[in-house]
Amino acid sequence: MILSELLDSPVHDDEGRRLGFVVDVRLALDGPVLGLLASPRVVGLLVSPHTGTSFLGYERREDQRPAVLGRLLRWRHRGTFLVQWSDVTLVDDGAVRLAPGYRRWSATLRRTTS
Amino acid sequence: MKKLLGVALGVLTAIGGFLDIGDLVTNAVVGSRFGLSLAWVVVVGIVGICLFAQMSGRVAAVSGRATFEIIRERLGPRAAGANLVASLLITVLTLTAEIGGVALALQLASSVEPRLWIPVAALGVWIVIWRAKFSIMENVTGLVGLALVVFAVSVFLLDPDWSELGHQALQPRVPASEDHATYWYYAIALFGAAMTPYEVFFFSSGAVEERWTAKDIGQSRINVLIGFPLGGLLSVAIAACAAIVFLPAQVQVDSLSQIVLPVALAGGKLALAVVIVGIVAATFGAALETGLSTGYTLAQFLGWSWGKFRRPASGARFHLTMIVALVAAVGILMTSVDPIKVTEFSVVFSAIALPLTYLPILVVANDREYMGAHVNGRVTNAFGLVYLVIVLVASVAAIPLMMWTGAGA
Amino acid sequence: MSRVRRRALPFPADEPREELPPPEGLVLDARLHLLDRQVLDVDGRPVATVDDLELTTPDGGEHVDGGDDAVVRALLSGPVLGTRIFGGRPPVSRWHRIGWPDVVEVGTVMRLGVRGDGLDVLWVERWIRDHVVGRIPGGRHDPE
Numbered sequence: 001m002i003l004s005e006l007l008d009s010p011v012h013d014d015e016g017r018r019l020g021f022v023v024d025v026r027l028a029l030d031g032p033v034l035g036l037l038a039s040p041r042v043v044g045l046l047v048s049p050h051t052g053t054s055f056l057g058y059e060r061r062e063d064q065r066p067a068v069l070g071r072l073l074r075w076r077h078r079g080t081f082l083v084q085w086s087d088v089t090l091v092d093d094g095a096v097r098l099a100p101g102y103r104r105w106s107a108t109l110r111r112t113t114s
Numbered sequence: 115m116k117k118l119l120g121v122a123l124g125v126l127t128a129i130g131g132f133l134d135i136g137d138l139v140t141n142a143v144v145g146s147r148f149g150l151s152l153a154w155v156v157v158v159g160i161v162g163i164c165l166f167a168q169m170s171g172r173v174a175a176v177s178g179r180a181t182f183e184i185i186r187e188r189l190g191p192r193a194a195g196a197n198l199v200a201s202l203l204i205t206v207l208t209l210t211a212e213i214g215g216v217a218l219a220l221q222l223a224s225s226v227e228p229r230l231w232i233p234v235a236a237l238g239v240w241i242v243i244w245r246a247k248f249s250i251m252e253n254v255t256g257l258v259g260l261a262l263v264v265f266a267v268s269v270f271l272l273d274p275d276w277s278e279l280g281h282q283a284l285q286p287r288v289p290a291s292e293d294h295a296t297y298w299y300y301a302i303a304l305f306g307a308a309m310t311p312y313e314v315f316f317f318s319s320g321a322v323e324e325r326w327t328a329k330d331i332g333q334s335r336i337n338v339l340i341g342f343p344l345g346g347l348l349s350v351a352i353a354a355c356a357a358i359v360f361l362p363a364q365v366q367v368d369s370l371s372q373i374v375l376p377v378a379l380a381g382g383k384l385a386l387a388v389v390i391v392g393i394v395a396a397t398f399g400a401a402l403e404t405g406l407s408t409g410y411t412l413a414q415f416l417g418w419s420w421g422k423f424r425r426p427a428s429g430a431r432f433h434l435t436m437i438v439a440l441v442a443a444v445g446i447l448m449t450s451v452d453p454i455k456v457t458e459f460s461v462v463f464s465a466i467a468l469p470l471t472y473l474p475i476l477v478v479a480n481d482r483e484y485m486g487a488h489v490n491g492r493v494t495n496a497f498g499l500v501y502l503v504i505v506l507v508a509s510v511a512a513i514p515l516m517m518w519t520g521a522g523a
Numbered sequence: 524m525s526r527v528r529r530r531a532l533p534f535p536a537d538e539p540r541e542e543l544p545p546p547e548g549l550v551l552d553a554r555l556h557l558l559d560r561q562v563l564d565v566d567g568r569p570v571a572t573v574d575d576l577e578l579t580t581p582d583g584g585e586h587v588d589g590g591d592d593a594v595v596r597a598l599l600s601g602p603v604l605g606t607r608i609f610g611g612r613p614p615v616s617r618w619h620r621i622g623w624p625d626v627v628e629v630g631t632v633m634r635l636g637v638r639g640d641g642l643d644v645l646w647v648e649r650w651i652r653d654h655v656v657g658r659i660p661g662g663r664h665d666p667e
Contacts, residue, residue, distance in 0.1 A: 001577075001578045002576065003576040006578075013533065017533045018527050019527070019533070024554045025552065025553040026553075027551055028547065028549070029629075030546055034622075034623055035622075035624030035627070036636060037627065037628075040595040041592065041593070041594050041595075042592075043546055046552065049526060049536070051525045052526075078536045081540055085590075086590065088590065105543045106540040106541060
């Protein structure tokens, strides 16, 4: 599967209700070590009501400046959440379905610097 | 002492390299029709380009990333792709105008038809891009371009009515012979001439070419904050010359010979020779910059190896792009299109494309992962946000005004 | 650009949400940190831009379904850019792959531990070098 097949896909819960779109895929470098670095393992999907300006990443970081822009974009993307990969039951061409009882986590990204 | 010389060189090169055919033509046209009543736009544009160049230079020095690489990283391929197409078209258009400018200036010097000079100029540009070292290229064209100071000298020699000039500049009013829409159209054109996007692509790629590090930020700040405003002062001098000579006679400037006429009137044959040398150097230098910028933008978007610091064989696609761009520019010019007209369009389209280039730089200049401790301070961000609004307004207003006024007719 | 009306969402947009306990290792977001990044080889020469990522199961299986563990196996470059902008998916044989084992650093650029010369993704560059640029006088010399 290639990543762009996931990005911008609509996301539904198990009852078919629309939750938003996949705007990003959260990875952690804790997969099998094949070369020097551990492989990035899919941790979860970031789901947002818009696919628009989330590429700037302001809705996921608390301290991004300029502050005015940050506040504006965070407000625009409220409703963005992270869902764990284990809560994803179906990845089909064009749509993602979540398991019943899935949990919404905060989209905030705290990077541990390497 | 050596350091002082280095600083001086940097500043002088910045002043001499600041003007290009866009500034020459737009300021002269504006001077002949509006006097100095649009001089405030030059001030706004200069502050803007200083801000923009400083941010992108700092980003390039600290993170090692040039502008177009960042545009793609930040905007994603779709928006950046649209930006690329627009930027390439405008840069090639500007390149065409610059080579046309070189040919026109050589015509003034030699009375040989410009169409014969065009391939010569393009070949000259290519040879320099192919073989010359980056810093030598910049320093030579920048220093010789300082000859354009003769415009400022001419303003004094023409003994103008200073109170009238001051009145026009400090209390701007739309002249009776023009209407408001045209006034604002030319305001946008002048803004686009000062804040040319290619300048920023070139500046930040040049920072990577010359291997700037955080230590070089100080020097670059001096070059920009002293050099650019003085270059802007020269722009206003060009407008003033045109205002003194052509405004009273209600003649609109539309050829290079008219642009240099005030200088010839002020200082005779010697001044004319100096100004022609200056124009050749400035437009040739700008042709080098825009030519390189076509290579920089495409190579940085697609991830190719680029840079004049590498031998051409190590940047094959980069050099091929520039060869193609030069051939295209020559092709356009050989259709006998008026380079002055091409210039007038290129500055307006520059203003339209500006937001797409400006926003990613503002965002990255604030990103600690790229910049570490060198992120924008509060003052820079305050200015940055104000200019984001200005740039957006100019961009959105450009096309409607262009249609309304028939491109400033 | 697609959107869902916030009022139509089955949960409140402003609800407080906890942060997921951080996993081991560096955490990053694919689109924000990996896609569209420059890739440099071991000598610092630009190789390509990351146009897409190949996701497989940990043992290399191509078909990933929900619930299976998924890892990034390779960086992709090339014709994948066109399909990323316009949609669709080019056949696997047309992808230029840079396998994850070759990656040694992830930062504002991605660095490889190998030289670019051997990589498939640079074949156009080599071709133009050998057949066009290299043939023009001075092409193989340093600038002076």
